[in-house]
Amino acid sequence: MAISLKLNGKSHEVDAEPGTPLLWVIRDELKMTGTKFGCGVASCGACTVHLDGEPVRSCQTYIEDVEGAEITTIEAMADTKIGAAVQQAWVELDVVQCGYCQSGQIMSAVGLLSENPKPSAEDIDSYMYGNACRCATYQRIRAGIQRAAEILEA
Amino acid sequence: MTVNTSRRGFLKAAAATGAVLMVGLRPDGVLAAGGEGAMLNPFVRIGADGSVTAIVKHIEKGQGPATGLSTLIAEEIGLTMDQIGYEFAPSDPQVYNNLLFGPFQGTGGSTAMANSYLQYRQAGAAARDVLIRAAAAAWDADPATLDIVDGIVTGAGQSAPLGDFVAAASGLEPPAEPALKDPGAFRLIGNPDVRRLDSEIKGNGTAMYAMDVHLPNQMVVMIARPEQRGALATGFDDAASKEIKGFINAAVLPNQAGVAVYAENTWAAMQARDALDVTWDVSAAETRGSDQIEAEIRAALDAEPVYNVNKSDAAATVAAIDGAASVVEKTFYFPLLAHAPMEPLNCTIEATEDGGILLHDGCQFPTGPHMAMAEIFQLPMEKIRINTMLAGGSFGRRATPSADYQVEAALAFVMTDRSRPVKLVWSREDDLRSGYYRPAFGHKVRVGLDDSGSIVGWEHRIAGQSIMKGTAFEGFSVRDGVDHSSVEGAADTPYLIPGAHFGLTDTEKATSTLWWRAVGHTHTAYVMEVMMDMAADAAGQDPVAFRLKYLDGGEADQQRMAGVLKLAAEKSGWGNAPAGRSQGVAVHKSFGTYVAEVVEISGNADDGVRIEKVTCAADCGVAVNPDVIKAQMEGGIGYGIGHVMRDQITLTDGAVDQYNFPDYEPLRISDIAQIDVHIVASAEAPTGVGEPGTPPAAPALANAIAAASALRVSSLPMAENGVSFV
Numbered sequence: 001m002a003i004s005l006k007l008n009g010k011s012h013e014v015d016a017e018p019g020t021p022l023l024w025v026i027r028d029e030l031k032m033t034g035t036k037f038g039c040g041v042a043s044c045g046a047c048t049v050h051l052d053g054e055p056v057r058s059c060q061t062y063i064e065d066v067e068g069a070e071i072t073t074i075e076a077m078a079d080t081k082i083g084a085a086v087q088q089a090w091v092e093l094d095v096v097q098c099g100y101c102q103s104g105q106i107m108s109a110v111g112l113l114s115e116n117p118k119p120s121a122e123d124i125d126s127y128m129y130g131n132a133c134r135c136a137t138y139q140r141i142r143a144g145i146q147r148a149a150e151i152l153e154a
Numbered sequence: 155m156t157v158n159t160s161r162r163g164f165l166k167a168a169a170a171t172g173a174v175l176m177v178g179l180r181p182d183g184v185l186a187a188g189g190e191g192a193m194l195n196p197f198v199r200i201g202a203d204g205s206v207t208a209i210v211k212h213i214e215k216g217q218g219p220a221t222g223l224s225t226l227i228a229e230e231i232g233l234t235m236d237q238i239g240y241e242f243a244p245s246d247p248q249v250y251n252n253l254l255f256g257p258f259q260g261t262g263g264s265t266a267m268a269n270s271y272l273q274y275r276q277a278g279a280a281a282r283d284v285l286i287r288a289a290a291a292a293w294d295a296d297p298a299t300l301d302i303v304d305g306i307v308t309g310a311g312q313s314a315p316l317g318d319f320v321a322a323a324s325g326l327e328p329p330a331e332p333a334l335k336d337p338g339a340f341r342l343i344g345n346p347d348v349r350r351l352d353s354e355i356k357g358n359g360t361a362m363y364a365m366d367v368h369l370p371n372q373m374v375v376m377i378a379r380p381e382q383r384g385a386l387a388t389g390f391d392d393a394a395s396k397e398i399k400g401f402i403n404a405a406v407l408p409n410q411a412g413v414a415v416y417a418e419n420t421w422a423a424m425q426a427r428d429a430l431d432v433t434w435d436v437s438a439a440e441t442r443g444s445d446q447i448e449a450e451i452r453a454a455l456d457a458e459p460v461y462n463v464n465k466s467d468a469a470a471t472v473a474a475i476d477g478a479a480s481v482v483e484k485t486f487y488f489p490l491l492a493h494a495p496m497e498p499l500n501c502t503i504e505a506t507e508d509g510g511i512l513l514h515d516g517c518q519f520p521t522g523p524h525m526a527m528a529e530i531f532q533l534p535m536e537k538i539r540i541n542t543m544l545a546g547g548s549f550g551r552r553a554t555p556s557a558d559y560q561v562e563a564a565l566a567f568v569m570t571d572r573s574r575p576v577k578l579v580w581s582r583e584d585d586l587r588s589g590y591y592r593p594a595f596g597h598k599v600r601v602g603l604d605d606s607g608s609i610v611g612w613e614h615r616i617a618g619q620s621i622m623k624g625t626a627f628e629g630f631s632v633r634d635g636v637d638h639s640s641v642e643g644a645a646d647t648p649y650l651i652p653g654a655h656f657g658l659t660d661t662e663k664a665t666s667t668l669w670w671r672a673v674g675h676t677h678t679a680y681v682m683e684v685m686m687d688m689a690a691d692a693a694g695q696d697p698v699a700f701r702l703k704y705l706d707g708g709e710a711d712q713q714r715m716a717g718v719l720k721l722a723a724e725k726s727g728w729g730n731a732p733a734g735r736s737q738g739v740a741v742h743k744s745f746g747t748y749v750a751e752v753v754e755i756s757g758n759a760d761d762g763v764r765i766e767k768v769t770c771a772a773d774c775g776v777a778v779n780p781d782v783i784k785a786q787m788e789g790g791i792g793y794g795i796g797h798v799m800r801d802q803i804t805l806t807d808g809a810v811d812q813y814n815f816p817d818y819e820p821l822r823i824s825d826i827a828q829i830d831v832h833i834v835a836s837a838e839a840p841t842g843v844g845e846p847g848t849p850p851a852a853p854a855l856a857n858a859i860a861a862a863s864a865l866r867v868s869s870l871p872m873a874e875n876g877v878s879f880v
């Protein structure tokens with residue numbers, strides 16, 4: 001079925017069956033590959049995107065449920081104030097290793113900072129719990145979020 | 155900075171520049187310089203526009219070789235880090251072989267920096283030499299008066315960007331042994347402010363992993379696999395798959411290991427595979443469960459070992475222990491573990507216009523798949539090309555001696571008319587269930603102490619499934635029947651232990667065995683360091699002081715091990731844990747690197763353990779990129795701790811019980827509150843950093859739990875063996 005999507009401020013017409021995860025429409029149809037596939041069952045966070053500003057797991061978000069919503073992916077994060085601050089902090093602290101989980105980490109970090117501009121270590125641990133990093137860059141993710149909070153405060 | 159990880163990018167970059175200077179190895183192995191079309195495989199390429207590109211022969215899976223090897227080149231030429239970019243080398247085992255592996259191009263055993271340190275510095279120094287000589291000729295100056303600073307050639311009252319001399323330099327012959335920079339003059343090597351070159355692309359979604367390959371007209375293939383390992387596909391019914399939009403076709407793989415399901419996109423492939431009804435011949439399939447694997451290993455530990463690993467007098471060791479004032483003993487069991495790199499395995503194959511094959515892959519051992527492709531497609535090696543992409547983690551999984559997933563993709567492709575590229579995609583379920591694991595191992599150790607608390611005998615039996623036997627790597631690792639990877643870290647411990655005897659028995663393989671971050675050290679370090687702790691406890695001595703007794707009076711090996719142990723003790727406030735906290739220590743040498751770790755926890759096994767702090771001290775020789783080393787230690791610690799907390803792969807009747815992350819729970823951000831890493835200053839040759847952080851982490855945690863709870867966890871994972879975590 002034809003569905004119109006609003007992604008990163010642009011409208012797209014896609015042809016997808018109901019029940020298709022948003023993840024695969026973004027990756028395979030729109031060929032935007034910053035959003036990653038890690039588990040497909042909402043337990044790793046690699047596929048995190050924003051739906052009307054809220055982080056969601058796109059592998060468990062179905063295409064028929066997002067019509068009309070504002071979808072934002074990692075590719076548009078540099079254009080947002082919080083996204084740019086998080087990306088800057090990530091580079092300053094060299095958070096990444098293999099990097100495969102990091103789009104999702106950043107999408108969740110932006111979600112956290114949007115609702116809590118000065119998160120404590122505990123706030124970060126509980127909000128970011130669902131974003132797995134097999135390279136275990138967690139220490140730097142925590143520091144990166146706190147650094148981004150500083151950048152935003154300045 | 156330029157980053158070209160795509161084939162198109164590579165070709166464009168090569169074509170766009172006019173004159174180029176390349177420095178690398180000629181086919182006869184001699185370091186040489188040349189211009190466009192020179193018969194050499196470059197380690198560095200410099201364009202007339204001054205752009206410098208390091209050609210990185212080791213795969214970047216997060217451990218930092220792209221940054222590390224670029225640092226070496228930039229240091230020797232005289233560049234800043236933002237004046238250098240990198241590309242991955244094509245597969246050519248003759249040139250890019252890993253010096254420590256022989257004629258085989260690969261990344262493993264934490265060797266990337268160890269084997270490239272001199273090679274890449276020499277390439278940089280040779281480039282510098284010919285550029286300076288070219289400038290000297292142009293300016294009619296003495297080369298000794300010229301220098302390259304931040305990419306600018308200066309001296310003799312002149313200065314010009316190095317790109318100006320690229321054309322002339324490409325015609326010069328570099329010296330056989332170019333003069334290397336004095337370490338005292340290093341500006342980049344050892345500089346903690348040098349940043350990774352790949353941070354930006356990995357933070358903005360533009361980094362291209364193999365999973366991100368999307369070739370025109372490609373098909374996505376997923377493989378329907380049997381529940382039981384070794385079952386053979388004999389047929390299938392695809393009626394339900396045909397209902398899935400985007401399903402193209404299905405075919406039994408030529409080796410019957412599964413059924414290839416072809417589809418227009420990934421989601422269609424996933425659904426069509428789920429809908430496929432496959433008939434399996436299970437007559438030769440594995441039927442054992444993990445209980446039987448464990449029972450076999452435990453029985454082997456109770457029998458005389460087949461191999462006397464250190465060729466010692468076993469009877470004398472037993473007699474010394476039998477006559478000892480006190481004896482501590484323990485039997486350990488380590489389950490199967492999956493690697494679970496974040497990016498599920500995948501690769502893409504396409505036919506090229508010249509009748510060859512192009513593989514897009516985040517592969518770790520390019521030579522293996524290269525040879526496998528040549529065989530499957532019946533093509534000479536030079537008709538196969540590999541586009542090495544970024545890898546979303548590996549931990550050993552992307553380096554199977556059998557080139558397992560590349561072979562799967564090749565078999566799926568060979569069955570088609572080859573008009574459409576084939577992208578093979580694994581799901582997380584494929585990854586956790588498809589059979590390549592850190593093998594299960596058991597250890598049984600008895601340590602005898604005299605009445606002053608000194609060790610008089612150490613009897614150590616190891617039993618498990620060999621990783622290397624029956625693979626192409628057998629000759630590399632097996633001596634006199636002993637697979638070194640089964641005993642490394644125990645039989646070759648730097649501790650000077652009197653009356654030590656190490657025995658080994660191989661048990662039958664129930665799954666494919668594979669190196670897993672730090673290989674044999676993942677179990678040997680745990681046993682050595684828990685036993686050391688138990689012995690110290692029995693002797694009534696401090697665990698750090700007790701260990702130091704067995705490193706005292708030794709050579710550099712013992713001194714370096716003692717060095718990291720003392721540093722970790724000092725930095726962690728060893729012995730002075732705050733109220734309510736308990737500490738545990740472990741020290742281990744692996745891949746030439748010495749690492750000590752102190753884990754500090756709150757709580758205890760019954761009420762719940764929380765890991766408050768891990769303090770790490772590492773000695774890896776010259777620290778090329780200190781911040782990358784710190785990151786590798788942090789990651790290695792997390793990887794080691796995450797798995798011993800709660801992960802295992804188990805089998806029931808030959809079928810894997812785990813499916814996805816919910817039953818193979820990754821380390822989470824809340825599991826470790828803090829990690830501090832300290833690096834020992836050293837002038838020794840650099841050694842590996844990707845793996846050595848992992849081995850001491852688990853035993854240090856186990857020792858901290860023992861300090862808090864009087865519980866010695868000897869079977870893993872901890873959560874299944876009496877420890878709760880909060």
Ligand code: FES
Binds near residue numbers: 044045046047060
């Ligand atoms: S892929 Fe969506 S949470 Fe893992």
Ligand code: FES
Binds near residue numbers: 096133136496
């Ligand atoms: S950086 Fe590799 S999985 Fe997070």
